[in-house]
Amino acid sequence: MPHQRLSVVVTRRLPDPVEARMGELFDLDLPDEGGPMDRDALAAAMARADVLVPTIGDRIDAELLASAGERLRLIANYGAGVDNIDVGAAHERGIVVSNTPGVSREDTADMAMALILSVTRRIPEGLAAMRTGEWHGWSPTAFLGGRLGGRKLGILGMGRIGQAVARRAHAFGLEVHYNNRRRLHPETETQLGATWWESLDQMLSRVDIVSINVPHTPSTWHLLNERRLKLMKRDAVIVNTSRGEIVDENALTRMLRTGEIAGAGLDVHERSAGVNPRLRELPNVVLLPHMGSATREGRIEMGEKVIVNIRTFADGHRPPDMVLPSTL
Template sequence: MPNQKLSVVVTRRLPEHVETRMKELFDVTLRPDDTPMTREELVDAVKTADVLVPTLTDKIDAGLLGQAGDKLKLIANYGAGVDHIDVQTARQRGILVSNTPGAAAEDTADMTMALILAVTRRIPEGLAVMQGGEWQGWSPTALMGGRISGRRVGILGMGRIGQAVARRARAFGMQVHYHNRKKVHESIANELEATYWDSLDQMIARMDVVSINCPHTPSTYHLMNARRLKLMKPDAVIVNTSRGEVIDENALTRMLRAGELAGAGLDVFEHGTQINPRLRELNNVVLLPHMGSATREGRLEMGEKVLLNIKTFADGHRPPDQVVPGML
């Protein structure tokens, strides 16, 4: 469409710079407030737009795509994860899907290390003491945590984020292990001094820290189920900055309450904002509101990738970050 601006609908508020640039480039409809679209609003959007820019809070399923008009040709997701989009159905309907891989890798890896430290060093408990005005001074036995140097971290999913976590873990003196669909390139494994485990069961049984960094797909749903969680050492910690559905949250809660795991750091949850209330009560659990990618730099970079994907598509080319079912 060389002489006509693409019609673009954005489902959530984005950083101001990104929204302004979209206004300059496209015929864009921006979200007036920072709330998820209702189902009815999403239906209207897919009926009228050339391009939809959703986020992980929008469920783009087969039912919604079935109501899309002939105009809709690109779903340019704002975010790397696309488990909320039925990519297969989109492809069948001739609708391309793109995402923003790598934009939040460093930020999410930072948050992973922050959670590892927060759980093992009991930082929230210390904060609670200070904020409650209960601190009586230094004590040799108060709030003793554990040293992470020398501990083994098992990374589940060795993509961009997993590798970024591994680099940080090495800097903290941790021994890096990983499980992935396939081995990373030998040069990367050598750089990270990373040990590959073909068997996830065997790896997690030997780790001091397990870090979840794989995407949510049908094959990773409840990958850390009750059986696998029970394989972990009682003094081990689990951290998840990926997707909540990878862990059986109820099984994890039961084990933490029973003292069968030392702790957990969770930035994502199996049922979105509906968090198991028993999980909130535990002082060996650190809960964050999906903050892994929440940096100004990361969110701007995500926006730039969305803009590039749409602009490339508008120019008649394949979006650089196109997602196809075989990648999932």
Template sequence: MPKQRLSVVVTRRLPEAVETRLSELFDVKLRDDDTPMSREELVAAMKDADVLVPTLSDKIDRSLIAQAGDRLKLIANYGAGVDHIDVATARQRGVLVSNTPGVSADDTADMALALILGVTRRIPEGLQRMHSGTWDGWAPTALLGGRISGKRLGILGMGRIGTAVARRAQAFGMQIHYHNRRRLRPEIEEKHDATYWESLDQMLARMDVVSVNCPHTPSTFHLLNARRLKLMKPGAVIVNTSRGEVIDENAMVRMLKAGELAGAGLDVYEHGNEVNPDLREMPNVVMLPHISSATIEGRIEMGEKVIINIKTFDDGHRPPDLVVPAML
């Protein structure tokens, strides 16, 4: 008698290639429209499925997990970040959680460099003039930006993505500095000519550009709070392609308005898509709609990791990308 196929519920539209492969392997329920599930829909899915495939737009909290059915055994997250999932409660209920680490490091690092250049070279202002038809020719003092070669880049969180940012920034002639919970191995520091700062405060006070590349955890919430932001030089730029909650957004906005920071490049925001309206009015702020990992190749690779995690679980083994509370 053939083995019964796992019941899998996917909460958002995924690339067609990923959905096709999921349908071939599992009894999968796909999302018809590309909108987040309501809380009621998530509860229903978690009551009936063996596996839930959520994304960062789905808040899988303690209350939701408490309503899950006995069938649910795996939450195979489509994405690396799991701060939207109460991993500890899931494990207490016997539900495993997996993610898709390492897939988007290069894509996100590319966008971090794009934001650094966008802010320092005032690219959006130039685009606006061209698209609005207000450009009336070249001038020697028009839209003067700053050269990034020789500038100090402080990387907050030099893991996979932070290291990829360092590699790219080196090619632009930037000096690499970083702060981590744990210092990197000497050979990695040497490869990137990277200077380690045990004190985040001291690093922030000396950087020209700060790139936020650490995950959002309870220990990193508002890691860049008002006090720490005040340590930065008035001519410094801050770039965030990680999680908005790492920065006290209101404090950053106040400093940008007061000229206490030179600019910001942001792909993520503290309150999701509820963006502080003041940010939209500032010419020295480059804003993107959370697209750092948005490449066709990356999204398909994420889906392949999800499938491998589910298939390995279905075969009775530990998913290769299992998330445990101690990792957070």
């Protein structure tokens, strides 16, 4: 394979510098401008590609993989999460899967802090009042939010992004707590000023803000179910920049409407673009369109990682960001 010019099919348009470099290196097949490929178009792309470059919006299940034919050998996912791909089924068919980890760490952590500030300081409500002309001057009791300094932040998932959130939170004077499958090294805990909770339930009941930073896996689906959400304080805030499936969105919506949870900042949603319409109506909720990693720098770096994974594979080696079923 080292001397073969691979056929690379991309499912969504990528930043110009990424597409230009891919075009120099591979036989590049780009889609027309527009939304994601439908299932038939995705199946056709998989049938003609040596390498498929999908995004998190492309669901590649066992049935699609079974009909892919013999040509497809690498799925180089443009994104860190691979819950859109049946990695086990791909592995069984001899198809390698890679991703782009670590690129969006700082950008997503920035967005988590932006949502924390937006919800606790009621920034969208103030913005709406200015745009509609409803603001008529300063008032001692208008738009009263909460001070961040001294509040307890509970970070669910203390990987790369969780630790980046912790560093930012510490600078804002937040008291950092975390729940993770494995406790961090004591030196790292000291550097982050973070307190570990073995019990997620106990942490949820004691913190003022929850930041979700775990990946979506079978074990994290609805990790924050109705029972756990009810453990949170009535004046607590929840922020999710990870995956929408981790939270029971219907339960969260009910509790936000009844005041059992004070507010939420959601960059991701359980049904992707199918945002719960009841959430849109709530003034104590900030909704964003999955833009946590949306920086020019980050998206170009993601493309560069995809290219490295493809070139390494083409040279007959294991891609540096290869994903194995055993690691999920």
